[in-house]
Amino acid sequence: xxxxxxxxxxxxxxxxxxxxxxxxxxxxxxxxxxxxxxxxxxxxxxxxxxxxxxxxxxxxxxxxxxxxxxxxxxxxxxxxxxxxxxxxxxxxxxxxxxxxxxxxxxxxxxxxxxxxxxxxxxxxxxxxxxxxxxxxxxxxxxxxxx
Amino acid sequence: xxxxxxxxxxxxxxxxxxxxxxxxxxxxxxxxxxxxxxxxxxxxxxxxxxxxxxxxxxxxxxxxxxxxxxxxxxxxxxxxxxx
Numbered sequence: 001x002x003x004x005x006x007x008x009x010x011x012x013x014x015x016x017x018x019x020x021x022x023x024x025x026x027x028x029x030x031x032x033x034x035x036x037x038x039x040x041x042x043x044x045x046x047x048x049x050x051x052x053x054x055x056x057x058x059x060x061x062x063x064x065x066x067x068x069x070x071x072x073x074x075x076x077x078x079x080x081x082x083x084x085x086x087x088x089x090x091x092x093x094x095x096x097x098x099x100x101x102x103x104x105x106x107x108x109x110x111x112x113x114x115x116x117x118x119x120x121x122x123x124x125x126x127x128x129x130x131x132x133x134x135x136x137x138x139x140x141x142x143x144x145x146x
Numbered sequence: 147x148x149x150x151x152x153x154x155x156x157x158x159x160x161x162x163x164x165x166x167x168x169x170x171x172x173x174x175x176x177x178x179x180x181x182x183x184x185x186x187x188x189x190x191x192x193x194x195x196x197x198x199x200x201x202x203x204x205x206x207x208x209x210x211x212x213x214x215x216x217x218x219x220x221x222x223x224x225x226x227x228x229x
Contacts, residue, residue, distance in 0.1 A: 017169035024199075042199070049201040053168040107175070109205035 003074045007033070011069040015060045015084070017053075023069060024048040030071050031078045034141040043119035044078065044139060050112040051082040051135045057103065059086020059133055080137045088129040096125070147177050151185050158187035163196040166204040175207055182215065190215060 009030050013019045024045040031044050048069075055067045070081040089095050095102075096117070101110035117123045122138035148161040160178055164170065182190060192208065194200070 017167075020167050020169050021165060045199060046201050049167050049199075053201070053203065057168065107171075107206040107210035109202045109209060111202040111205055115202055 005072045005074050007073040009071050011071075012066055015056045015063075015065045015067050015086075017056055019067070020049055020052050020056070023052045023067070027069065027071055027080060031141070034073060034076060034078060036141045040139065040141060044080070047116045047119045047137055047139075048080060048082070050115050051080075051137070054112050054135075055082065055084040055086060055133070057106070057108070059084040059088070061087065077138055077140050080139075081134060082137075083132060083134040085132040088131055088133055089125070089127040090129055092125050092127060147174060149181050151181075151187065156185075156188035157191065158182065158185050158189070159191045159193060161193040161196060165199040166197055166207065167199070167201050168203040171203040171207045175210065178207075178211060179214065182211070182218070186218065188219070 007030075011023065011026055013023065027048045028041050028045045031041065036044070052067055052069075055065075059065070065084060065086055068081075068083045070083075072079045072081075094100060096113040097110075098114040099110040101108040104110075113123070113125070116135070116137060120137040120139045122136075124136040125133065126136075127133040147163060150159045150161075151157070152159075158181060160181065162174065166174065190211070192211075197204075
């Protein structure tokens, strides 16, 4: 990833569920400079919402911690990095499976990673148990090449 | 959230509005459960026409309500979604 970064923003907030809407709207506002379609914007918002919710529910489990988002625009592409310093994911492959949830009692659907994977063009999950998780997602905004 | 109950058909229509995420789903869940238990409808319709954002928390909410409704009235498929 040696491509030139055209624009960048960083966001840090407490892991409170009331910040979920704030996070996805801010990322969507930043992405809007690429002139995405309403659908592309909705995809980005949903993927960000899933990742932030995961950090709040799973990584910090109700405790207060910091969720960090770094957004970069690279050659008509938006790259979103969402990281936390929570408990980490033990088995990423299992966590990625559709309908798998480690918290069925909370009425979770287990679709978080599946949604991120299908709504974005690229998804990378890095996690160390006890140290935290970093999600990197990329989406091509077609219009930027017109 | 808005609701309408039609007595003769025992039909409960729940119109959800705004954004459904992990934060708002909890409040919606409480309201929906209250209305379903109050009316004990034969059929429940969720109207999503006025929802402008929903993530997996919304799916979880629906699956949870479906399970609840089937527990209340066994062997009936009585949740319909309208978008």
